[in-house]
Amino acid sequence: MYFSRVQLQPDVQRSSQLSHVLTTNSYGLHQLLWDLFPTEEKRTFLFREEIAKEQLKNQRCVKGESLFYLVSRHKPLNETPIFLVESKKYAPVINKGQQLTFKLRANPIVSRKTPDKKHSVRHDVVMDAQRRLLRELAYCLGFSDVEHLKKSVLRHHVFNAWRESENRSCSEILREVIRANERFESLLEANLTSAQLVDWALKAVSDSALESWLREKGARNGFELVHDESMNGRKRFKFQAEGYRWHAMPKKGRDAGFSSVDFDGELLVVDPELFQAMLFNGIGPAKAFGCGLMMVRRA
The missing domain is CATH 3.30.70.1210 (Crispr-associated protein; domain 2)
Structure with missing residues (x-):
């Protein structure tokens, strides 16, 4: 499994109209994220949308810019015309009695x-x-x-x-x-x-x-x-x-x-x-x- 952080490309962020369309269309956004897995016929990933400015305290972000966290079976593409992607292996060690937030x-x-x-x-x-x-x-x-x-x-x-x-x-x-x-x-x-x-x-x-x-x-x-x-x-x-x-x-x-x-x-x-x-x-x-x-x- 992989855990990924996905951001919009800088050019997309600067295009306020395009950014707005992407982040207010839940179904269309899912379809675009699916493009990160071109070999998959069925969805095998989960994702969560966040506000980039709240997640990346030390980076300058466009107001309202979205950021996405993904958990996927396969590694997503590193880059597309719309997204920048950072991925790492995801294999959490879970023990009985462990307390987690x-x-x-x-x-x-x-x-x-x-x-x-x-x-x-x-x-x-x-x-x-x-x-x-x-x-x-x-x-x-x-x-x-x-x-x-x-x-x-x-x-x-x-x-x-x-x-x-x-x-x-x-x-x-x-x-x-x-x-x-x-x-x-x-x-x-x-x-x-x-x-x-x-x-x-x-x-x-x-x-x-x-x-x-x-x-x-x-x-x-x-x-x-x-x-x-x-x-x-x-x-x-x-x-x-x-x-x-x-x-x-x-x-x-x-x-x-x-x-x-x-x-x-x-x-x-x-x-x-x-x-x-x-x-x-x-x-x-x-x-x-x-x-x-x-x-x-x-x-």
């Missing part, structure tokens, strides 16, 4: 069965968690048949009905969601407005769902999240999930696209063989669009 950009999804469809349907983990909370609130407020409503519309109806009725059961549902997530529970010490209570509950339930998703992936891929020992015996993990983004792909359809979330924290290796396979093969879907590559270093 990690960074992961992933496309978290969950599959759920629906009565009118033969196969399970994939859902964005964040949107799924938020919709489930809003549906619970809607039923608490006496709504029925809310499955067809868009999340934004459902939220609007729920918030207005709750604010007018001052339903205490709904208030307690929201507070319990925040209380259940130790990264958010201290917010309950403040005097939150109705809007703030709803916003923080949606963020807390999303964060909890992302943690559960990553822990489930860890169980399948030989690692566990590490508890924060500074929390006096509490169960909080050294983990955070942020940078949720929706990447629209209009060429594939009006509503086509995928989401991505940036995870980072500390993990414990429990199965070196599974863990190393994951480093090479990635986690989750949308690998063709820059998701799934976990980057690790010693804690």
Whole structure:
């Protein structure tokens, strides 16, 4: 395996329009990176996009310039008309019980069965968690048949009905969601407005769902999240999930696209063989669009 750092050629960087087109077109960018492996018929690499200026502190970089990290089975070309490439062998030594810090950009999804469809349907983990909370609130407020409503519309109806009725059961549902997530529970010490209570509950339930998703992936891929020992015996993990983004792909359809979330924290290796396979093969879907590559270093 090889680990590579890929930058745009200086002439491409200086052409702001070309640089913008390349870095805002996820599918086209993947196709260009694939040109680094001219003998491959199927994709055998993972990649992650970063901002060059944040990664190369001692180099002058064009504002907004992208930089890419690749893990690949074969060595990529050293240079193309668009890219400059630096590569090295990638053979990490992984031991059971080893603690590592990690960074992961992933496309978290969950599959759920629906009565009118033969196969399970994939859902964005964040949107799924938020919709489930809003549906619970809607039923608490006496709504029925809310499955067809868009999340934004459902939220609007729920918030207005709750604010007018001052339903205490709904208030307690929201507070319990925040209380259940130790990264958010201290917010309950403040005097939150109705809007703030709803916003923080949606963020807390999303964060909890992302943690559960990553822990489930860890169980399948030989690692566990590490508890924060500074929390006096509490169960909080050294983990955070942020940078949720929706990447629209209009060429594939009006509503086509995928989401991505940036995870980072500390993990414990429990199965070196599974863990190393994951480093090479990635986690989750949308690998063709820059998701799934976990980057690790010693804690």
